[in-house]
Amino acid sequence: MPGEALGGADTAPAPIRRRRVARVLLDSPLPQLDRLFDYEIPGELADEALPGVRVRVPLRSAGRVIDGYLVELGEPDASDRPLSELEAVVSPMPVLTPRLYALARRAADRAAGSAGDILRLAIPKRMVRAEKAWLAADPPTRPELPPEAEAWADGILAEYPGFGDALAQSARLAVDAPPQPARLADGTPVGAWAVLLAAAAVRTLADGRSTIIAVPDHRDRAQLEAALQEWVPADALVRDDAKQSGPARYTAFLRTLADAPCVVIGNRSAVYAPVADLGLVALWDDGDPLFGEPLSPGVHARDAALLRQELDGGALVFAGHTRTSDVERLVALGWVRDLPAARRRSPRVVLTAHREGESRASRVPSAAFAAAREALAEGPVLVQVSRPGYAPVLVCATCRHPARCPHCGGPLHAARHGAVPACTWCGRAANAWACAECSSTMLRMASSGSERTADELGRAFPGTRVVVADGDHPVATVDERPALVVATRGAEPLASGGYRAVILLDGDRMLMADDLRIGESCLRWWSNAAALAAPGAPVHLVGVGGEVARALATWTQAAYARSELADRAPLRMPPTVRVAAVDGPRRAVDAALDDLRRAVPELDAEAVLGPLARGDGVRALVRFEYGLGARVTENLRASVVSQAVKGRRPSKGRPAGAANTLKVRVDVPDLDL
Structure with a gap:
């Protein structure tokens, strides 16, 4: 046959091979690599190369192998374009969920950054032993709450009419937290804000949905954790913060990947936790600078939470004793709803100034001094100061020129009374210091830190226990016994039953800082300290007047935020732009x-x-x-x-x-x- 002679059966076209394609996001800081790259999946990796797993791939331009995430599987490819093959699948655990990648991409695009930088914050480093132990264990199941948990949560939320319905409707809320201390059933002192957010988390968990609560630091996390432990089972309460060990943090991250709902509490990166069926994202005290991400691309936790709620749904709550201008702008736009309490509570704030004829050199006016003496008969008194140490600032005793280090030009400070001045930058002792302006060798203390204030108050109140709380002397709680607690802003300990008086010093010095938001910051520092006072206890703000002081005295922090927005809008200052x-x-x-x-x-x-x-x-x-x-x-x-x-x-x-x-x-x- 002619066809047989020509060998027609042997010349049939070969079948086209269709390659399986993996789309990979490289873990690289180079901005030009911030996109998905196509790689061929070799046959031996076909069962392991699934979306979300960590992979290792060749980078031809650099001639090396690099880590990455398999984001998605592409359409089978029959073209002849060259594709490199996946080198290896590092782990079978799909740590990058589609929702987490979408959030990272949105956050990075909004901040002109790379998605890989966001994921580096969101996904902890792999710990092999922790991962193997997790895979070998039984998967978590839906947590069972105590029978009275829902009733307790609904009772707490009832103080804010409509709070429970707003959670169910995935609303965005701004909540002014109760400015008072609270005690748990076991007597542990916490802020009332922690009880409120714990109730919101319990209500959400009872509805079968997950909660994420982000707080600024470990002190706030400890209060919130204590408030939740009574009602939330241990296997459903997930801690996520940088102070954990590597295995513990990775295990916590793997728990958030499970289908069973949970409550995640942590710092700023907790807003990225890939929990199942997100029902609530809450930020406590979003004005705290610790919520600002220092690493590229610098997405603030507030912005990440807004994006998260927009993508995944669920409710969003901004809670605090003050209102940031950023949140108030969203309230004015109608994007976030203000949720007031049924009964307005506020501390008893007194604006205290020196009386006529009273020495201005005295840091504590007679009215505040008398309030402290009276309160010490009942319990502890809090004194807030602006700086730690003994004498943070030294000046020339003759011309008042700031004392600077002769070696590096840094400011000098005194560690204690009579000590040789030392530089705060290089640490050198200034044994033979002389003023560069007038050649005087005499120094004067221009400010008082926490230690010097404690020394002065200890002499003024002999026989009284004095406690210093600052960065070098961390103190979490104090008991009900009389004591003078001298603390720097943000380091105030919790007092069992609340402080019997609060004295806020150095307010005028705090307001002099060169910062656009210094008014907001001072109001936040003072409000958080005032919220530690026992109900009815006096809070004395010393030597400060003006709009910020009036906002504290009348407890109208939201109105102050509105006035700040109105002042910044004509000048085109953030957050109006x-x-x-x-x-x-x-x-x-x-x-x-x-x-x-x-x-x-x-x-x-x-x-x-x-x-x-x-x-x-x-x-x-x-x-x-x-x-x-x-x-x-x-x-x-x-x-x-x-x-x-x-x-x-x-x-x-x-x-x-x-x-x-x-x-x-x-x-x-x-x-x-």
């Missing part, structure tokens, strides 16, 4: 700003401040409306990538692979050039 900082060599910064103006012509002439010299380069600030955010951040990110790619190319005087020199930080809190 968003602000991005662009740092780098002048040529790179100028090029990025030129590209931005062309891409976003809506930016007016006053949108850009600078560039001004800063360190080895320059810095410019870009102010833009929230509606322009996506376009501005996308363009700035493109400039960062462009400069990074240029930096990889060899040029005269610079080898290939030089580091990227253009940096962008979005949503900076202050206009600091």
Whole structure:
């Protein structure tokens, strides 16, 4: 047959091989690698290469192997384009859920950063033993709450009419927490705010949904954990913070991946916990600077929580004794709803000044002194000061010029009375100090820290126990016995039953700080201290007047936040607008700003401040409306990538692979050039 002679059966086309494709996000700080790369899945890894697992892949441009996450499986590929193969599947545990990746991508895009940087904060380092133990154990089941838990939670939430319904309806709320101390059933002292948030978590868990509560530091976490332990089973209460050991933190992260609902309490990175069926995200005291992420791309926990709620649903609660201008802006827009308490509670705040004829050199006016003496007959008294140490600031006794170190120019301080002054920067002792202005060798203490204040009050109240609480002397709680507790702002211990009086010193010095938000910060420090007072106990704010003092005295912190917004709007200061900082060599910064103006012509002439010299380069600030955010951040990110790619190319005087020199930080809190 002719066909047989020609060998027709042997010339049939070979079947087309369809390759399985993995789309991988590389774990790299290089901005140009912040996208998904396609890799072929070899046959031996077909059963292990599943979405969410950690993988190791070759990076051809660098000639090395790099870690990454398998984000998704691509469509089978029959093309002849070259694809590298996956090198290995590091772990069978799918640690990157689709929702977590979507959140990381959204947060990174909003901040002109990389999704890999977000995931580095959200996913702990793998611990092999902890992972094997978790995989070998039985999966967690839905927690069973005590029979009276729901009734207890509903009773606490009833103080805020509609709170329970708002949680069920996934509302966004701003809540002014009760400014008073509380005691748990076992007598443990906590803030009433911790009981309120614990009740919200119990109510959500009873409905079969998970809760995430983020707090600034370990002191707040301990209070919240104590309030929850009475009602939430241990296997459903998950702690997530950086102070845990590596295995403990990784085990906690694996628990959040389970299908069984849980309650997660932790610091700023806890908002990324990939819990099942999220029912509530709550932030306590979102004005605390510890919620600001120092690592790139610097997404504030408040912004991450807003994105999380928008993507995953569930309720969102901002609770605090004060209201930040950021949250108040959202309330004014109607995006967040103010939820008042049924009965308004406030401490008894007294604005105390020196009486006529009274020496201004006295730090404690006679009225506050008398209140402290009277209160010490019943229990502890809290005295808040601005700084730790003995004498944080020294000046020349003759000309009052600040005393500086002759070696590095740092400020001098005294560790105790009669001690040789030392530099706070380099630590050198200034044995033969002389003033650079007048050559005097005499020093004067210009401020009093916590230790000097304790020394002075100890002499004024002989026989009284004095407790110092600051960064060097951490104290968590004090008992009901009479004591003078001298604490720096934010380090105040809890008192069993509350303090019988609170005296707030150094307020005028706190308000002098060069900070756009210093009024908000001072109001937050004072309000948190006032909330530690027993019901009816006096709170004396010494030597401060004006709008901030009136807001504390009338306990109208939300109104103060509204006034701050009104004052900042004409000046185009955050948070009425968003602000991005662009740092780098002048040529790179100028090029990025030129590209931005062309891409976003809506930016007016006053949108850009600078560039001004800063360190080895320059810095410019870009102010833009929230509606322009996506376009501005996308363009700035493109400039960062462009400069990074240029930096990889060899040029005269610079080898290939030089580091990227253009940096962008979005949503900076202050206009600091």
